[in-house]
Amino acid sequence: MEFIYLTEEIRQQIDKYVEKFPVRDQAVIQSLHLIYSKYRDIEDYHMKELSEYLQVPLNVIEGIVSFYDMFRVKRGARHHIRVCKNLPCHIMGCKNLLKMFEKLTGEKANEYSKNGRFYIETVECIGSCSIAPAFMIDDDLYNGLNITEEKLNEILSKYT
Amino acid sequence: MRYYPNIPDLNADSSINLLLRRAKENRTVDIEEYVTTGGYSALKKALTKFTPEDIVVLVEESTLRGRGGAGFPTGRKWRFALSNPPPRYLICNADESEPGTFKDRIIIERDPHLLIEGMAIAGYALGAELGFIYIRGEYPAGAKILEDAIEDARKRGFLGKNILGTEFSFDILVYRGAGAYICGEETALIESLEGKRGHPRLRPPYPANYGLFGKPTVVNNVETLSNIPIIVTYESYYMNIGPSGYYGPKLFPISGKVNKPGVYESTMDITLRDLIDMAGGMRDGKKFKVVFAGALGVYSERDLDTPMDYSPKGFGGTGTTIVLAEDDCIIDSLIVIAEFFEHESCGKCTPCRVGTYEQLNILRKFQQGTATEEDIKLLEHLGRNIPVGSICGLGYSASNAIMDALRKFRDEFYEHIKGNCPAGVCF
Ligand SMILES: Cc1cc2nc3c(=O)[nH]c(=O)nc-3n(C[C@H](O)[C@H](O)[C@H](O)COP(=O)(O)O)c2cc1C
Ligand code: SF4
Ligand code: FES
Numbered sequence: 318m319e320f321i322y323l324t325e326e327i328r329q330q331i332d333k334y335v336e337k338f339p340v341r342d343q344a345v346i347q348s349l350h351l352i353y354s355k356y357r358d359i360e361d362y363h364m365k366e367l368s369e370y371l372q373v374p375l376n377v378i379e380g381i382v383s384f385y386d387m388f389r390v391k392r393g394a395r396h397h398i399r400v401c402k403n404l405p406c407h408i409m410g411c412k413n414l415l416k417m418f419e420k421l422t423g424e425k426a427n428e429y430s431k432n433g434r435f436y437i438e439t440v441e442c443i444g445s446c447s448i449a450p451a452f453m454i455d456d457d458l459y460n461g462l463n464i465t466e467e468k469l470n471e472i473l474s475k476y477t
Numbered sequence: 478m479r480y481y482p483n484i485p486d487l488n489a490d491s492s493i494n495l496l497l498r499r500a501k502e503n504r505t506v507d508i509e510e511y512v513t514t515g516g517y518s519a520l521k522k523a524l525t526k527f528t529p530e531d532i533v534v535l536v537e538e539s540t541l542r543g544r545g546g547a548g549f550p551t552g553r554k555w556r557f558a559l560s561n562p563p564p565r566y567l568i569c570n571a572d573e574s575e576p577g578t579f580k581d582r583i584i585i586e587r588d589p590h591l592l593i594e595g596m597a598i599a600g601y602a603l604g605a606e607l608g609f610i611y612i613r614g615e616y617p618a619g620a621k622i623l624e625d626a627i628e629d630a631r632k633r634g635f636l637g638k639n640i641l642g643t644e645f646s647f648d649i650l651v652y653r654g655a656g657a658y659i660c661g662e663e664t665a666l667i668e669s670l671e672g673k674r675g676h677p678r679l680r681p682p683y684p685a686n687y688g689l690f691g692k693p694t695v696v697n698n699v700e701t702l703s704n705i706p707i708i709v710t711y712e713s714y715y716m717n718i719g720p721s722g723y724y725g726p727k728l729f730p731i732s733g734k735v736n737k738p739g740v741y742e743s744t745m746d747i748t749l750r751d752l753i754d755m756a757g758g759m760r761d762g763k764k765f766k767v768v769f770a771g772a773l774g775v776y777s778e779r780d781l782d783t784p785m786d787y788s789p790k791g792f793g794g795t796g797t798t799i800v801l802a803e804d805d806c807i808i809d810s811l812i813v814i815a816e817f818f819e820h821e822s823c824g825k826c827t828p829c830r831v832g833t834y835e836q837l838n839i840l841r842k843f844q845q846g847t848a849t850e851e852d853i854k855l856l857e858h859l860g861r862n863i864p865v866g867s868i869c870g871l872g873y874s875a876s877n878a879i880m881d882a883l884r885k886f887r888d889e890f891y892e893h894i895k896g897n898c899p900a901g902v903c904f
Contacts, residue, residue, distance in 0.1 A: 337650060338650065338652075339607070339690070340671065340672065340690065341672075342671060342672030342673070343652070343670070343671065343672045344672070345672045346652075346653065346654075346655055346669070346672060347652065347653060349655070350614070350653055350655070377673075380673075380674055381672075381673070381674060384657065384674040384675065385614075385654075385655035385656050385657055385675075386655070386656035386657060387614045387655040387656035388655055388656075399615070402813070402816075403576040403577070403813060403817060404576050404577060404733075404769055404772075404799050404810055404813045404814060405576070405577055405732035405733050405738075405799050407809075407810070407813045408733055408734065408801060408805050408810070409733070440615075440656075441574070441576065441658065441817050441820065441821065442574060442575070442576040442577065442578070442817075443615045444573050444574070444578060444579040444581075444582050444613070444615065444616065445485075445487060445579055446576075446577050446578075446579050446730065446732030446733075446738065446799070447487045447488050447579065447730070447731070447732055447738035447739045447740070448485050448486075448487060448738075449732060449733075449738070453615070455482075456482035456483075456617040456618065457482045457483035458482070458483055458484050458485060458618070459483065459485060460485040
């Protein structure tokens with residue numbers, strides 16, 4: 318089979334997982350992370366290729382994707398903004414931060430991205446409560462306390 | 478240069494410099510610095526001076542309790558696993574997803590070798606050859622830092638085959654989770670680590686008997702394992718650290734309305750009041766209202782002298798302290814917590830799946846002004862019954878904060894029934 322989405326680079330990384338973990342199934346979630354990092358959304362064709370490559374039944378992979386929030390949600394965007402909404406961030410003003418994000422990106426929280434650049438997701442505690450209201454953009458973490466629209470715009474401009 | 482994603486300074490401080498000895502600044506301590514500041518000498522000592530049994534006895538005598546929430550004595554947990562034949566596995570629980578908890582990441586991101594050294598010694602004591610670190614998906618930097626640190630430790634002979642020239646071989650693999658709080662529960666974690674959906678298992682059997690791949694397994698928290706090098710280094714002097722029976726350093730993640738939120742290290746003889754002082758006192762001089770111990774309970778002004786230890790009257794748990802001020806509302810906060818449980822219930826047990834949904838809807842009525850006294854009774858009914866019909870700690874504790882609040886802040890519920898929010902947040 319030809320692999321279109323599982324690039325050479327991804328396959329090499331998957332091979333490493335298969336080699337180091339005692340059980341093949343352990344490579345599934347780790348491989349899905351590679352797909353998530355590259356494509357953001359995990360689609361049927363990704364799962365089919367992964368199932369083929371790992372020789373793990375497709376229903377097992379679908380079961381995993383539908384269980385874990387990072388893989389389940391369809392976002393349609395190159396960059397994934399996570400705004401924490403749990404208690405410390407809630408009392409430190411995450412609602413205001415969320416409004417700023419919605420205004421600056423033109424996207425609505427938890428809605429499929431309109432222009433394909435940003436998806437805004439409200440998430441439970443991301444373990445950064447001393448910098449509440451905390452947020453992440455892709456793998457980067459930021460302090461949202463007293464943040465201004467100007468500063469936020471500057472941060473967003475790094476993610477094209 | 479290694480590239481890691483951005484991590485702002487989460488602020489950490491310590492007066493006793495044990496767990497946070499190298500971790501007060503926002504940077505990753507590399508293996509050179511770790512070794513030149515005495516790192517891996519506890520591993521060397523363990524492998525050359527002690528038998529595995531000696532280490533287990535040291536850990537038992539240390540009174541160390543699990544820092545992941547349940548506070549189970551670590552030595553006893555190890556004994557259970559040791560009563561079963563090898564292969565045995567060691568798992569480090571780095572899922573850290575309890576609301577308000579951000580202590581483990583400080584060790585992972587700033588001083589990863591402390592954890593690695595702790596795991597290697599634990600592996601030696603348990604006769605394990607392989608350990609896993611299960612790290613939550615939202616800690617991408619932490620996962621990379623650990624991978625690199627483990628690689629460095631292998632190169633130096635602190636991990637891998639015949640560690641430091643001895644018979645002992647041990648390796649560690651990092652495994653990322655993908656956004657599910659329930660995977661912090663140890664049996665759900667094991668399922669997830671086996672490459673499955675993260676549903677908790679019915680217990681017994683416990684992981685010590687039937688864990689990863691059906692083999693005896695010890696699951697310990699990051700902070701628990703990071704105590705091991707300290708115990709081996711200090712031996713009986715460890716019993717000079719902190720109050721009787723609750724020896725050793727503890728990390729306290731404090732957030733909310735304090736002047737200097739962050740992770741503070743202390744002995745467990747401090748009180749909740751001292752801890753808030755340590756974090757710079759109340760923010761902007763506001764009046765204290767309540768502490769949420771993560772999602773697991775609420776502490777009012779009358780509880781401020783609670784010791785932060787694992788005694789029956791103590792604070793216990795992960796040490797998570799979310800401080801709220803006079804202008805924060807109990808009901809509004811309980812709704813946030815209830816949303817969390819409703820979202821994170823894995824759905825396996827009906828009372829937890831449906832009950833967390835119902836208690837959220839009832840709480841919302843208090844905020845919308847449509848609640849009646851009957852709703853207080855319904856909340857109490859759910860609070861009594863969700864735990865009974867649940868198989869894991871999430872269900873056992875999903876109503877704790879609400880039940881606590883009904884005892885300690887009952888007036889606020891009645892005020893909201895009357896359409897009045899004392900903090901001025903709702904309506
Ligand atoms: C819903 C739920 C979530 C949990 N999350 C974590 C966690 O993120 N980290 C952790 O160390 N323990 C967590 N625990 C506790 C673990 O089940 C387990 O008790 C702990 O990892 C044992 O380690 P310790 O004895 O060193 O504390 C959680 C428990 C439950 C019920
Ligand atoms: S108590 Fe709740 S979270 Fe735990 S297994 Fe049952 S449904 Fe899942
Ligand atoms: S509550 Fe937002 S990071 Fe913890």
